[in-house]
Amino acid sequence: MPVPASAVACQNVSVRFVTDRRTVTALSSVSFDVASGGFLSLLGPSGCGKSTLLRVVADLIAASSGHVSVFGMRPEEARQARSFGFVFQDAALLPWRTALENVELPLEVGGKRALPPNAPTPRELLKLVGLEGWENSLPHELSGGMRQRVSIARALLGGPKLLLMDEPFGALDEITRDRLNEELRRIWQETGTTILFVTHSVYEALYLGEQVLVLAANPGRVASLTTVDLPRGRDLAIRETPQFVAMAAGLRDTLGRSH
Numbered sequence: 459m460p461v462p463a464s465a466v467a468c469q470n471v472s473v474r475f476v477t478d479r480r481t482v483t484a485l486s487s488v489s490f491d492v493a494s495g496g497f498l499s500l501l502g503p504s505g506c507g508k509s510t511l512l513r514v515v516a517d518l519i520a521a522s523s524g525h526v527s528v529f530g531m532r533p534e535e536a537r538q539a540r541s542f543g544f545v546f547q548d549a550a551l552l553p554w555r556t557a558l559e560n561v562e563l564p565l566e567v568g569g570k571r572a573l574p575p576n577a578p579t580p581r582e583l584l585k586l587v588g589l590e591g592w593e594n595s596l597p598h599e600l601s602g603g604m605r606q607r608v609s610i611a612r613a614l615l616g617g618p619k620l621l622l623m624d625e626p627f628g629a630l631d632e633i634t635r636d637r638l639n640e641e642l643r644r645i646w647q648e649t650g651t652t653i654l655f656v657t658h659s660v661y662e663a664l665y666l667g668e669q670v671l672v673l674a675a676n677p678g679r680v681a682s683l684t685t686v687d688l689p690r691g692r693d694l695a696i697r698e699t700p701q702f703v704a705m706a707a708g709l710r711d712t713l714g715r716s717h
């Protein structure tokens with residue numbers, strides 16, 4: 459079977475929520491394409507539909523119209539094929555299970571199952587996210603940043619080709635967030651996983667992404683799609699360069715017109 463070049467392709471995706479009181483058009487005719495191995499940051503004002511878009515890709519919400527393809531599959535098929543992992547703002551760890559047991563959890567949900575051949579083990583994943591030596595710690599013994607690392611390791615269990623991340627670092631202090639930004643770029647490069655990353659931060663979106671999709675609100679729609687022309691190997695100091703500062707100013711300008 460030929461490998462589709464796109465990891466995620468959305469064409470004219472619209473989502474309407476109908477409640478007793480009103481109908482909300484959360485997304486209106488959103489189209490974009492992320493290549494396999496790409497990193498797309500999703501940026502936009504509160505309520506512009508960022509989480510909704512991620513949830514449509516993850517098959518948690520059905521699009522009202524339009525077409526979504528994940529590695530050439532419908533979102534439902536991609537979910538059944540365990541093609542993606544999801545990381546939320548809250549690490550959502552079970553407090554009575556150790557870090558290692560939390561990473562192992564998906565193997566037990568819906569009946570015991572084995573890891574696919576060649577997939578990294580839970581221990582290897584904890585090492586990948588910088589938590590070697592913390593396997594037996596309980597969540598309350600870990601910092602917020604470490605808990606979020608555990609949830610990233612858990613989302614990478616089974617070697618998904620796509621990682622969907624909904625403001626995973628939004629609740630962390632700035633220094634921890636910076637460190638995790640660097641770590642995430644490293645993990646992305648080491649694993650080759652395609653990443654869709656929701657954030658409110660222009661700096662985070664630009665530092666992490668190879669592309670930045672800005673959504674405008676009411677209704678949620680594409681305001682701009684920018685290719686980030688920065689070196690693949692980047693450290694945080696790149697945020698001080700004139701090129702980065704100019705791109706950030708451009709994105710802020712688009713954001714300012716997106717409410």
Ligand SMILES: Nc1ncnc2c1ncn2[C@@H]1O[C@H](COP(=O)(O)OP(=O)(O)OP(=O)(O)O)[C@@H](O)[C@H]1O
Pocket residue numbers: 475476477482483484502503504505506507508509510511678
């Ligand atoms: N299950 C739902 N039922 C009804 N309306 C919903 C539902 N989920 C989201 N919405 C509405 O859809 C719009 C987009 O919400 P969404 O959470 O996707 O925005 P967001 O960009 O992720 O916001 P934030 O940055 O504040 O997290 C909002 O107006 C929200 O009220």
